[in-house]
Amino acid sequence: MSADASPNAQAPQPSLLAQNHFLLRRLHSLSGIVPIGVFLIFHLFTNFQMLVGNFQHEVEFIHNMPALIYIEILGLWLPIGFHAVLGIAYTLGSNPNSIQYPYMDNWRYTLQRVTGILAFLFIFVHGAKLRWGFTFGGYLDTPFYLHGPHGEPLATASTAIALQHAFPWVLVGYVVGVYACVYHWANGLWTAAISWGLTLSVAAQRRWGVFCVGLGLALAVFSAGAIYKAATYPVADQQREMIRLMEAGRTLPAAPHDKVLELPLPAEEAHEAAP
Amino acid sequence: MTAPANTKNIRFKIKRQDGPGKASYWQTFDVPYKPNLNVISCLQYIAEHPVTVAGEKSTPVVWDCNCLEEVCGACTMVINGKVRQSCSALLDELLKETPGGMVTLEPMTKFPVVRDLWVDRSRMFNALKTIQAWVPIDGTHDLGEGPKESAENQDVRYSLSRCMTCGCCLEACPQFLLGNQFIGAQAISQARYFNLHGTGKVLADQRLDAMMGPGGITDCGNAQNCVKVCPKEIPLTESIAAIGRQATVHAVKRFFNGPPRK
Structure with missing residues (x-):
């Protein structure tokens, strides 16, 4: 074995990325756990209230949070963008070999990269559609309305219409996307404990693994409950018609429900106003 | 010189490379079976009889080794798709993994090849x-x-x-x-x-x-x-x-x- 030839070569100044390599990697790990992972828990728990609890009330609470746009930008879009850009760059620098070395941990590794990319695509489409109003050339005409024109609750009905869409791939894409997020977060929480040096021994890693599997299963159950409810919810004809009319008549693509919220009507009046 | 016809042969498919940066190619060799062979002793047989299965005269396959008792690490290579030491890779065990009787040898892929199965x-x-x-x-x-x-x-x-x-x-x-x-x-x-x-x-x-x-x-x-x-x-x-x-x-x-x- 020959020794390396150039120990005395003048090393060039390392790039800013190289100088902050450790910090970037640890921020990548941290951004996946807090805020993205914690948000995922709250989001899926909120969704679960479609089946048990008051989904409408929860969504109204979230939409009425103060400084929501800053929470979204600083707590969600920037961390997700940062985590995704670095994650994709790291994935491109790897060479998964689960076929050659088919250990369970190695499949877990490969699946982490696959679900990361799926989760990123899903989160982009999900946010672009429901928050920014993209329709992807009309293929994803599934608007989310919190209220009807006179304050009628529509949160569950909008979700149900989306998941009962004529194209089954909306439901399939949603299920794959949500479960990719759940896996990526639960497995990421497990590996982060090794990377940060929390779980030192194999036994500790196994114990933490039990916790992460439990958390992942809990989130999977929350999502399954919400998906079941939305897929089987009997959407009333008038709710469907209301959403169709609001969709046809709206002028601004972004967040139409915010404008509706400005003029809420009492519940009995809202019932009379419904066609 | 080929193996005597009446003995059972073990077929070796070996990934070869004539030097750093050269293109790799595969060659197959037959080695007569004996109990308690390891991959190194088969490579020694091939070095002595560098004739492919097709009867083509070839060169001895080059590999790196030293201790022959799994403590030096020099003879590490990819055997039947898995990385391990060739000195402790026993043919009786390998043949259980591959009932067809073919053993595949490749150099490690994460290090530059010096020649054949020998990497830097x-x-x-x-x-x-x-x-x-x-x-x-x-x-x-x-x-x-x-x-x-x-x-x-x-x-x-x-x-x-x-x-x-x-x-x-x-x-x-x-x-x-x-x-x-x-x-x-x-x-x-x-x-x-x-x-x-x-x-x-x-x-x-x-x-x-x-x-x-x-x-x-x-x-x-x-x-x-x-x-x-x-x-x-x-x-x-x-x-x-x-x-x-x-x-x-x-x-x-x-x-x-x-x-x-x-």
Whole structure:
């Protein structure tokens, strides 16, 4: 074995990325756990209230949070963008070999990269559609309305219409996307404990693994409950018609429900106003 | 000269390469079966009878080896798709894995090929230099006795000391590639080994600094293949976690204390 030839070569100044390599990697790990992972828990728990609890009330609470746009930008879009850009760059620098070395941990590794990319695509489409109003050339005409024109609750009905869409791939894409997020977060929480040096021994890693599997299963159950409810919810004809009319008549693509919220009507009046 | 016709033959499919950067190609050889063969003794037979199955006269297949008892790591290669030492790869075991009787030999893919099955493993030795994998006791003055070693510490350090720099952990690692700069489980585990040493730990901060740059500890993807293919059963994933913790603490200290005074 020959020794390396150039120990005395003048090393060039390392790039800013190289100088902050450790910090970037640890921020990548941290951004996946807090805020993205914690948000995922709250989001899926909120969704679960479609089946048990008051989904409408929860969504109204979230939409009425103060400084929501800053929470979204600083707590969600920037961390997700940062985590995704670095994650994709790291994935491109790897060479998964689960076929050659088919250990369970190695499949877990490969699946982490696959679900990361799926989760990123899903989160982009999900946010672009429901928050920014993209329709992807009309293929994803599934608007989310919190209220009807006179304050009628529509949160569950909008979700149900989306998941009962004529194209089954909306439901399939949603299920794959949500479960990719759940896996990526639960497995990421497990590996982060090794990377940060929390779980030192194999036994500790196994114990933490039990916790992460439990958390992942809990989130999977929350999502399954919400998906079941939305897929089987009997959407009333008038709710469907209301959403169709609001969709046809709206002028601004972004967040139409915010404008509706400005003029809420009492519940009995809202019932009379419904066609 | 080919094998006698009345004996059972074992067929070897070998990936060959005539030199660094040259194109690789496959050749197949037959070796007559005997009990208790290992891959090295078959390669020795092929060196003596370098004639392919097609009857074509070839050259002896080149490989690297030294101790022949799985303690030096030199004869590591990819055997039937899995990285391991060829000296401890027994044909009676291999033939159970492959009922067809074909054994495939390839050089490791994460190191540059010198010739045929012989690879250049310098990258691992350079990694040991990067992390200063030694105890700094050079000097003309009397350093006195070394520090006492606890039985628990000794236990851990013994398991880490078994590393023979064979490269199995790196060959099986999906993050360690021929073209990248990841330092890999072998050097990470050695950094832990020397940071645990009573005298060796004086270089701990410098080892961690080296371990925190590009290609360092953070480039581990936790696939955990390393620990499964390690022939010396070194707790490599525990070493990765230990260095991860040391790096976390080191980074926090650096953040609040600033860089070391020169």
